[in-house]
Each structure stands twice: as structure tokens, then as C-alpha cells.
Amino acid sequence: MTGPTIPLGSLTQREHRSEIQCQACGSTRVTRLSMNLTDGTPVEFTSCHRCEHRTWEHGGDALTVASVLDKARRV
Ligand SMILES: [Zn+2]
Structure with a gap:
């Protein structure tokens, strides 16, 4: 059983090197999509x-990851 893949759909990548912080470790080396x-x-x-x-x-x-996966599953 493989984990479900989250479809990215249309996305726009942006670079935020100073204002966005990881909620877990506080690092600013994050990717925001x-x-x-x-x-x-x-x-x-x-x-x-x-x-x-x-x-x-x-x-x-x-x-939550669960709610995201639930939404992604509902096509
Ligand atoms: Zn982190």
C-alpha cells in the first residue's frame, strides 16, 4: 500500500526567505506554495x-494532513 499522492494542481511558487518560518523548528528555509x-x-x-x-x-x-488528503481524494 503506497501513500496517496497529493495532486499539486495549478500552483505558483514564491520565494519567501525572510517572513515565512517553519512552524516546527522556526527555520526560514521553507518553500511556500x-x-x-x-x-x-x-x-x-x-x-x-x-x-x-x-x-x-x-x-x-x-x-491537518488527513483533511488535505481527504479533500484531495474527493474528485
Ligand atoms: Zn522546520
Whole structure:
């Protein structure tokens, strides 16, 4: 059983080297992406290069991985 792949859909990569911090370790070496989930929900995806912590946010609220996968599954 392989883990579900999160479809990236349309995304725009932006570089934020100073203002965005990893919520887990505080590193600013993060990648910030804006994307739409397959159900159309626009989210901000943040991936940390240091600890690999990943977060999804929608409207300022953090989404759990489970809820993101649930939305991605619902086509
Ligand atoms: Zn981190």
C-alpha cells in the first residue's frame, strides 16, 4: 500500500526567505506554495527544508494532513 499522492494542481511558487518560518523548528528555509486542492480549495503549502515539516493553510487556518488528503481524494 503506497501513500496517496497529493495532486499539486495549478500552483505558483514564491520565494519567501525572510517572513515565512517553519512552524516546527522556526527555520526560514521553507518553500511556500499556493495551490488548489482537487476540490477547489485554495491552500498555502509550506515545506521546511531543515526538518521537512509540512503545513497546509486555508484562510489562515492550518489544515491537518488527513483533511488535505481527504479533500484531495474527493474528485
Ligand atoms: Zn522546520
